[in-house]
Amino acid sequence: MAVLGFNRYGKAEVRVVRVSRGTGPDGNDELRDWNVSSSLSGNLDAVHLSGDNSAVLATDTQKNTSYAFAKTLGVIEPEAYALALAEHFVSSQEAITRARISVEDYGWQRIGTGGHSFVRSGQQVRTATVVHDQDLGSTVVAGVADLVVMNTTNSEFWGFPRDRYTTLAETKDRILATEVTAQWRFRSATGSGRDYGQVYARAGRTLLDTFAGTYSYSLQQMLYTIGEKILATVPELCEVRLALPNKHHFLVDLAPFGLTNDNEVYLAADRPYGLIEGQVLADDAPDAGLAWT
Amino acid sequence: MAVLGFNRYGKAEVRVVRVSRGTGPDGNDELRDWNVSSSLSGNLDAVHLSGDNSAVLATDTQKNTSYAFAKTLGVIEPEAYALALAEHFVSSQEAITRARISVEDYGWQRIGTGGHSFVRSGQQVRTATVVHDQDLGSTVVAGVADLVVMNTTNSEFWGFPRDRYTTLAETKDRILATEVTAQWRFRSATGSGRDYGQVYARAGRTLLDTFAGTYSYSLQQMLYTIGEKILATVPELCEVRLALPNKHHFLVDLAPFGLTNDNEVYLAADRPYGLIEGQVLADDAPDAGLAWT
Amino acid sequence: MAVLGFNRYGKAEVRVVRVSRGTGPDGNDELRDWNVSSSLSGNLDAVHLSGDNSAVLATDTQKNTSYAFAKTLGVIEPEAYALALAEHFVSSQEAITRARISVEDYGWQRIGTGGHSFVRSGQQVRTATVVHDQDLGSTVVAGVADLVVMNTTNSEFWGFPRDRYTTLAETKDRILATEVTAQWRFRSATGSGRDYGQVYARAGRTLLDTFAGTYSYSLQQMLYTIGEKILATVPELCEVRLALPNKHHFLVDLAPFGLTNDNEVYLAADRPYGLIEGQVLADDAPDAGLAWT
């Protein structure tokens, strides 16, 4: 006989753009450009087993609420927005005991002198994910995605085991490039006067500085070092998870054309790619609870 | 102080095409078109903490092994291929205690009469994921992705709660469309004479038949019904997980143009979309172990 | 001094789904799933030079019209729909002298027995593009895209020039795979009783049969042969344009692992790819006019 297990439902990829008129420096407009996804869980057996929707806050309503909260909350940090939205769904709906809100935040930079013109940055996407549970409280995970970085030198890879299927040559000088997805967990969901934007800036700067400043023997070592440095620099955080695809740059063999290639010309490959995933924790990190669900 | 937590690494998206010459019916060529990803875990502290690669089977070697096993194993089911590859990495590498292999299988249909010509199907992607652990053994999860289905009627949605933010009208007749991602877990990893291809065919047919044959009051109900029917039809399986985005088809208001729209003309929307996720289990399902990691 | 040159504007990617209730065989529902783009030209200097919109039929109106025509025209062929829509814009708007309508048509196959359930095919996208000009009349181009085909043998490539930069080995047996984009131009835009669906079926079948049945020495030869056969088989057409990316399948060197590879194991590459483009014409083809603009 079948039984219902884990389930959740919601509205994914609600594109919310919030403009605040004249509230920025020098009376400039301020801007938030978000992709918001909500997901609710709770006492939802009836809808699965018999199609009874009396506990199902419509995903259309979740979308409406995302827009309404953008109005009432104004131009705030995505973590704070996600916390408010998650708490709302749980507190206002009897059947809903848990909400997960995730936000992708797209950055824009000012152009021109009028205070109302912007160019989308494209360098990276800022992310925030909140889970709020009626009994267990809230967790906050934030991070960055789509951030492509490269070291043109100071990267080696050697000393790995050689089995029957190993053909890779060892190297003492290669390009190291990756597209960083990083997520950092906050020790606590709230805190008086927490400036989430400032945490994001510090963690992001540490990430770039560590990538640039680390002499690498493997991407795993780079992953751990980045996680360690972020935890050391940003005490509000207790855990960092990283996914680092190895964006391979293969040295092109130019010898058939009578040319040398002293680490100058590379083929940037798409697939396959190495993929290094890992977690770095503060030794006193509290239990993650529902943070990563 | 920082400590290393969960970690794994591997080669993602190795594109393997295996042709078997003349082994098909009537001496036709047979074909497998796969996207293979491998991921290894084990005693990997040294590489993270000090860049010592002595335990790190290179991802390039993993790629080579994927191709070599395609040669030696021939045109087999992706689940069987993944099992063999996972067991190889764990058994052959001292430091590696766990391997995860996932395969996307792209279907092709024969064209022409020569026995060597094919057109790519595009209707769906078959998936298979194996986790093999030195101590815990193997788990097999298979499934389907990118499968887009639609019922043009026999779908209602009403009786949902109305709060301050609810504007959605109730409906007794709507289009129900979704892009199915389904994954089903096998009760046991192996079994004498198991025909994985036949399981895939049965589960897939049940999925389509159930979607077509179910009068729907919500996508959650559809999700549960599909899971229940697959479990009832395919006793080799003990769990089904489904992710069903609601591909909204909105009735276009033609009244301003003096036209009626009696469920005839729809706007197919991209974003946002409802997203329904859930798990259906056999009541005697064994523990999932590492199957979903 | 600057002057305005060629210009056009419109609404791109209007997602129209048209259901016809019970009009199919056995009272089944019929379905069209389209992505419609419209583009208008004419006396549009004023809007460019001074922002005067008095000649600019809003792109929102173009969208509305696309939906309204789907209602009034019913489930018809995309070419016929595009012709009607293009003529409407030109005949109804004083300033608009030319309209271009393009349609992507996504195929669905029936599932179940209720007559209202479908699965999206995914094998290929049908395309249709109409240009209607006030003075020059209409042109119709139709075709297919995203159609991936493969011959596992019967393909050679040798005899090409070898210069300083040539390293490619000659081969007498390779996989030939491509993702076909084909467009065929009709001799005339209209014709009493033309069955566009039947033309599409004949041209598409000829394309697949020719690909499967041609022993290939180069993709250029395949391109020309396909074009020639389509013109020979479908007299309504006078020109075929093809873009054939060479989806390279590289034989993997298994020798380092002590294995042979007698055309059995291939690496399917993404980038770079050969790209072969060409045009095949009936020797009595009328001038193309605006067909390809």
Add this chain to the structure above:
Amino acid sequence: MAVLGFNRYGKAEVRVVRVSRGTGPDGNDELRDWNVSSSLSGNLDAVHLSGDNSAVLATDTQKNTSYAFAKTLGVIEPEAYALALAEHFVSSQEAITRARISVEDYGWQRIGTGGHSFVRSGQQVRTATVVHDQDLGSTVVAGVADLVVMNTTNSEFWGFPRDRYTTLAETKDRILATEVTAQWRFRSATGSGRDYGQVYARAGRTLLDTFAGTYSYSLQQMLYTIGEKILATVPELCEVRLALPNKHHFLVDLAPFGLTNDNEVYLAADRPYGLIEGQVLADDAPDAGLAWT
């Protein structure tokens, strides 16, 4: 009877990364990250009609040549690289009379202090396309793509015609957002001491400044104004082509929730989108020849 018409072939999307060690300011590394496509035309009847490859410089050779030229030419502007490569193919191959080279250039910014670390910019892609013909010489088109810009105000849209299908309300204040694809044609292909990078910087700055500084009544007017200003600012150019999708930001109706929305909360839509295309020419622009083929 069928005849061969226009044709060309080549290698698309060759991913070339060129590092120049220590040649930058302060001995820093310099970097070019390119996606190179080549396409050749000429006396290619034989290969199409009979599969005779004696005139077909293999696309693999074209790829090799792209890498070899990256080595010998060093870190130069993409326009100069494309010119050299195009001329090479035509001058070195008897049968090849025309070559088209296009380059996508991905920007990177320095990070860290070591002179070898970079983050990919993502704001825009720089493009360059050269056509070199044995008889007609060379043309150079350059430009920018994927550049997303927004004005949060100073945009109106009204005064458009209202027909039976028009429902759009007039507005005196809307968001204007677009993803710019711009291409500019050089008056002449070469010129002593031309600094292509400086032209790119000037044209790009003019584009952003004009977008930010123009009070808009329609996207067509914005298109023309941008083209006009670029031509006025960069005398090396004689033509600008722009494609400006209207990235619609729809004001969300918050009234049902008892909230006002005074241009504060928007839905960012994906599809459909307005698409405005146009060409602005210097009144003394030389004939475009093959530039846009």
